[in-house]
Amino acid sequence: MRQLVPNVYAVGAIDWDRRLFDELIPLPDGTSYNAYVVKGSEKTALLDTVDPTKTEVLIENLARADIGKIDYVVAHHGEQDHSGAIPDVLVLYPNAKVVTNAKCKATLIDLLHIDEEKFLTISDGQTMSLGDKALQFLDIPWVHWPETMGTYLQEDGILFPCDFFGSHLATSSLVVDDEAVVYEAAKRYYAEIMMPFRTAIRKNLEKIAKLNVEMIAPSHGPVYDKPGFIVDAYKDWVSDQVKNEVLLAYVSMHDSTRKMVEHFVDALIERDITVRQFNLTGADIGKLAISLVDTATIVLGSPTVLAGAHPQVAYAAILANALRPKAKFASIIGSYGWGGRMVEQLTGLISNLKVDVLEPVTAKGHARDDDFAALDRLADEILAKHRELGIAG
Ligand code: FEO
DSSP: OEEEETTEEEOOEEETTOOEETTTEEOTTOEEEOOEEEEOSSOEEEEOOOOGGGHHHHHHHHHHTTOOOOOEEEOOOOSHHHHTTHHHHHHHSTTOEEEEOHHHHHHHHHHHOOOGGGEEEOOTTOEEEOSSOEEEEEEOTTSSSTTOEEEEEGGGTEEEOTTTTOOOOOOSOSBOSOHHHHHHHHHHHIIIIIGGGHHHHHHHHHHHHTSOOSEEOOSSSOBBSSTHHHHHHHHHHHSSOOEEEEEEEEOOSSSHHHHHHHHHHHHHHHTTOEEEEEETTTOOHHHHHHHHHHEEEEEEEEOEETTEEOHHHHHHHHHHHHHOOOOOEEEEEEEESSOOOHHHHHHHHTTTSOOEEOOOEEEESSOOHHHHHHHHHHHHHHHHHHHHTTOOO
16 A cells, blocks of 8 residues: 555555466566545545455555545446456445446446446546545447546546556556656557557547646556646557558478578668568567557568468457558568468458558469569568658658
8 A cells, every 4th residue: 555645545456476468478577556535524435446356456455544534435447457356345345335336336237246226327527526535437439349438536636537547557656656667668558459440549648638637547557647648649659640661470381481581671771761570470469559550551461371472470460450550561471382361361361450461472382583573572672651641761
């Protein structure tokens, strides 16, 4: 338990050892489940709880903070890493009301079977007095679920935006102490969780710009005491601006695709295009997601396996398709033995992306001179497309 400002306490838990979120997202630096207590002169509110695995830590922190009573449990988001300990908190504080919007209430009833009578339903913009402090509730949908909301503590200028602006980073620092480290973690978090909702995030950024925010206290990672740093980063990530980069994700079984990748990467480098290359057999999917945030072009490289793409490449295509990066172009390179539908399959798997698919290059067996020449032409075309966007020299 630590004090953020007078009468505002951080009572969440650091999860140093967690290495996978949603059984999908790698957490190389662990994470935290941040919960906060706001103690007013008349009422006390707990903002979010923690993942159910860390309920005991939350309860110990509440005891240490000598809270006395909790009148309100504000639930910003139904996902269990923040809501999962609410039922236990309600047992300890039976008079507490769960304060949330109608959508989140329905989600919490579905996920946690909380009694309907326990809720106090609020609406967007509504203010709730705690005495000498007041909480203003703001719907901030799709960061990253439809019901997500935040709280603005007017007297202290603190915005509690739940997952929005968060980072999966286990650290003993309550506030950001190394912006470079937090930037990387926050970008990874954005890429994996927020990126599909760029349009909604833009609206939410406009909404919070109207507030006088002096501090952003998210539900994961450290608190931003200089909020301009993360707000500016988000503005960049959700913009339509792409970079002169090619993300090349590939697998090779017998070196045919690898030789094509090597030739192609050299051709791109000769054209002053930045390449982010991932061999998918051992790649950190989080780093691949980070590279998806800015890249102008995505190229998938695959051999042909049982008439289709290598399953690892298909997985990368499905992931990119789900994350919906702002890339403008895509292509496919690779090899085959006697036929197959690798290109058609991969093209179908990225149908969500608003990309022009540039002429794929496939080689029968080990690539020959004309295959390498086709790769050079693809590199030329990518350069020309990037020049049209004004991002290449
Ligand atoms: Fe951190 Fe969407 O829960």
